[in-house]
Amino acid sequence: MLVRLSALLAAMAILVGCTSLPSNDQLDSARLRVASLNALYIRPSGPRFEAWLDRREAMVSAIAEIDADIFALQEVETFDGRPLHEENLQLDFLMERLPSYGFAAIGPPETVPSTQPILYRKDRFRLLDEGFYFYPGQGDPVFPRRADGRQNRYASWALLQPLEGGPPIHVHNFHFDHQSGTRRQEAASKIATEIAPAIARGEPVLVIGDLNALRHSPTAAILRRADLAFSWITGPTFHFGTGIGAFPAIDHLLYSERFEPVGRGVVFRRNYDGQLPSDHHPVVQDFILD
Numbered sequence: 001m002l003v004r005l006s007a008l009l010a011a012m013a014i015l016v017g018c019t020s021l022p023s024n025d026q027l028d029s030a031r032l033r034v035a036s037l038n039a040l041y042i043r044p045s046g047p048r049f050e051a052w053l054d055r056r057e058a059m060v061s062a063i064a065e066i067d068a069d070i071f072a073l074q075e076v077e078t079f080d081g082r083p084l085h086e087e088n089l090q091l092d093f094l095m096e097r098l099p100s101y102g103f104a105a106i107g108p109p110e111t112v113p114s115t116q117p118i119l120y121r122k123d124r125f126r127l128l129d130e131g132f133y134f135y136p137g138q139g140d141p142v143f144p145r146r147a148d149g150r151q152n153r154y155a156s157w158a159l160l161q162p163l164e165g166g167p168p169i170h171v172h173n174f175h176f177d178h179q180s181g182t183r184r185q186e187a188a189s190k191i192a193t194e195i196a197p198a199i200a201r202g203e204p205v206l207v208i209g210d211l212n213a214l215r216h217s218p219t220a221a222i223l224r225r226a227d228l229a230f231s232w233i234t235g236p237t238f239h240f241g242t243g244i245g246a247f248p249a250i251d252h253l254l255y256s257e258r259f260e261p262v263g264r265g266v267v268f269r270r271n272y273d274g275q276l277p278s279d280h281h282p283v284v285q286d287f288i289l290d
Helices: 002-015 047-066 089-097 181-200 218-225
Strands: 031-038 070-074 101-104 118-121 125-134 154-162 169-175 205-210 251-255 259-267 283-289
Touching: 031 047, 031 205, 031 251, 047 089, 070 169, 070 205, 089 101, 101 125, 101 154, 118 125, 118 154, 118 169, 154 181, 169 181, 181 205, 181 218, 251 259, 251 283
Parallel strands: 031 070, 169 205
Antiparallel strands: 031 283, 070 118, 101 118, 125 154, 154 169, 205 251, 259 283
16 A cells, blocks of 8 residues: 555656756746745765755756746755855855846845845846844844754845836745744744735735745645635745655745736746756746735
């Protein structure tokens, strides 16, 4: 029975998702493409660094092919085991190779955690403001791991003004704890509090990232009660670096009532010369903003 179940899950993982998207340039100008990807942190030496050298071109290719107007990334980090490290090889590489994007919510490592940049197309948006906030009990000191071995967890945010006019868009990029449901729920409650003023004013809000939970979990319920809806993402997003996942999506795109989704969300499963961008697949959703 277990073997049959595993085979079924593997088959579903292969069938669900896509390896191509319509070009963003072919879409109606009123549409907005939003995406998220957990980029998988690296170390400056060893197997994980060698794997990064192998897959980094695939990551750039995937981001460029998806061509999202707003792209949230998580785990953009070079972790060397010290409490504070200035080197961020992933961020430097992506900034160099993706000149059409602005990078928000980054800064000096002694004051700003830069592992969750928010990318935006510079031909569509102007950055009005940016920042970050830690989840309760999960964020001191700034960067990146505490004495108990846990990561500091936080949300990055950016306020983006469409160049063609319209209201600014509030974008919050999250990465929740992968072990503790309590910590995930605390993080979701913090985000709900942070976005509440914008929601109350009827302003457009996007909340994007790695939930480390399913869309029907208690964590997700907190965000729904904050007047956010989930993009309908079908199939696994985390795949252990193999391309095949064994449980439903944990990466999610959430949006306020100002956004109308165009169809369902997409799990983008493209590999490039056999290389996948990360151990997560990107998730993508097109919207119309009223």
